[in-house]
Amino acid sequence: MVERHFCKVDVVGFKSHHRLMSKKFYGSKIYKKKQSLITKNNWKKGLFDSLRRKVKKLCKNPICNNIFYTIPSDQKFFCSQGCAAQVNNHKRLLSIFTKQKISSALKGKMSPYKGSIKVKRIEDFCHNPECCRQIVFERWRKRMFCSNSCAMKVIGGRPTSPRAARAKAGIREDLGAFYFYSRWEANFARILNFLKIEWEFQPKTFDLKTQKYTPDFYLPKYNLFVEIKNFLSEFSKERDSKFREIYPNNNLFLLLKPDYLELQDIFSPQISEWEYS
Numbered sequence: 001m002v003e004r005h006f007c008k009v010d011v012v013g014f015k016s017h018h019r020l021m022s023k024k025f026y027g028s029k030i031y032k033k034k035q036s037l038i039t040k041n042n043w044k045k046g047l048f049d050s051l052r053r054k055v056k057k058l059c060k061n062p063i064c065n066n067i068f069y070t071i072p073s074d075q076k077f078f079c080s081q082g083c084a085a086q087v088n089n090h091k092r093l094l095s096i097f098t099k100q101k102i103s104s105a106l107k108g109k110m111s112p113y114k115g116s117i118k119v120k121r122i123e124d125f126c127h128n129p130e131c132c133r134q135i136v137f138e139r140w141r142k143r144m145f146c147s148n149s150c151a152m153k154v155i156g157g158r159p160t161s162p163r164a165a166r167a168k169a170g171i172r173e174d175l176g177a178f179y180f181y182s183r184w185e186a187n188f189a190r191i192l193n194f195l196k197i198e199w200e201f202q203p204k205t206f207d208l209k210t211q212k213y214t215p216d217f218y219l220p221k222y223n224l225f226v227e228i229k230n231f232l233s234e235f236s237k238e239r240d241s242k243f244r245e246i247y248p249n250n251n252l253f254l255l256l257k258p259d260y261l262e263l264q265d266i267f268s269p270q271i272s273e274w275e276y277s
Contacts, residue, residue: 055070055071057069057070060077061086063083064078064079124143126146128150128154130150131146133146168275172273174190182228183275183276185228187267187274188255188260191271194267194271198220198221200218203218204218206247208246213239224252225253227253227255228255228260230256232254232256
């Protein structure tokens with residue numbers, strides 16, 4: 001007995017050949033004509049009458065009693081949604097006493113659809129220690145800061161601001177258990193690995209009095225901190241100048257967009273795990 005061994009190429013070729021033959025058979029004029037004749041005969045026999053036949057029904061709403069038409073399989077008892085609501089929702093109708101009670105409770109309150117009422121609460125103050133003024137806002141809203149500037153002075157002072165643009169954040173399998181906040185940071189770490197340069201990711205947080213700052217990378221061999229930025233906002237410029245003023249002995253290099261694109265042209269063809277935006 002001779003055993004036949006099919007490789008993956010043979011199986012793929014057989015499947016593609018089978019699909020091609022099926023397409024030719026079901027797309028042929030002979031097959032289509034045959035199916036057309038079978039369908040026409042079934043229509044003549046009345047097998048599809050349920051699709052086009054309609055029956056006459058009387059609306060079950062005693063006030064209406066209209067006659068409407070529908071297919072036999074449709075379990076419709078009312079001619080319209082209004083008639084169905086009049087019959088089925090009679091138990092849900094509110095009494096006059098309940099309506100008056102609701103009306104008196106809502107007197108003097110503006111409709112939420114016609115504007116908003118701002119209230120002042122004793123316990124609500126801005127969480128910015130330099131501001132601490134009382135917040136006035138809508139009843140349903142929960143706010144910790146009186147303005148975006150106050151929020152950024154506190155939230156932006158944390159090591160990683162939750163309001164910062166993180167692009168594609170996450171852990172990369174080829175870079176270990178580090179949580180990178182963007183593709184640029186991950187790709188820069190790949191460049192350092194490719195060049196066999198020792199690096200640390202966000203190893204230290206510096207206190208800048210009014211805010212805190214955590215540079216992205218530290219290169220121990222060169223005693224150099226590296227910060228990767230797509231663009232420099234006013235907040236970032238202020239933070240950078242404060243860092244250089246308070247910590248003059250710490251070297252900081254800003255890797256901006258032109259620098260990153262230049263590195264991408266050089267190293268992306270050589271690194272297989274390179275991430276593109």
